[in-house]
Amino acid sequence: MKRKNEHSAKSIKEEKPGQTKNDKWILRLYVAGQTPKARTAFANLKKICEEQLKGKYSIEVIDLLINPHLAGEDQIFALPTLVRKLPVPVRKIIGDLSNTERVLVGLDLLPCS
Numbered sequence: 001m002k003r004k005n006e007h008s009a010k011s012i013k014e015e016k017p018g019q020t021k022n023d024k025w026i027l028r029l030y031v032a033g034q035t036p037k038a039r040t041a042f043a044n045l046k047k048i049c050e051e052q053l054k055g056k057y058s059i060e061v062i063d064l065l066i067n068p069h070l071a072g073e074d075q076i077f078a079l080p081t082l083v084r085k086l087p088v089p090v091r092k093i094i095g096d097l098s099n100t101e102r103v104l105v106g107l108d109l110l111p112c113s
Helices: 036-052 100-106
Strands: 025-031 057-063 081-086 091-094
Touching: 025 036, 036 057, 036 100, 091 100
Parallel strands: 025 057
Antiparallel strands: 025 081, 081 091
């Protein structure tokens, strides 16, 4: 007879932190206007998402020149900043996202080397 807290080996699933099988990734990119750095960050993010997440993501671009009050929600102090809202835990990456390996590690899509 099994106790309530016992699990069979088959019932335990191991998933990498930050990665789930069917969940959609929710990403927010905070920028200040359509600067070259903001456009580069968005293009780099879009490319990474298409290659790594294949349609399982949504990107919300938040322009703090239009909605400055939204900076407080994710404690944004530098721009551009990418915030991974889902899957948890929340992660932040600052910059134009041109260092693909750094972004993949930051999003927990690639193990630290």
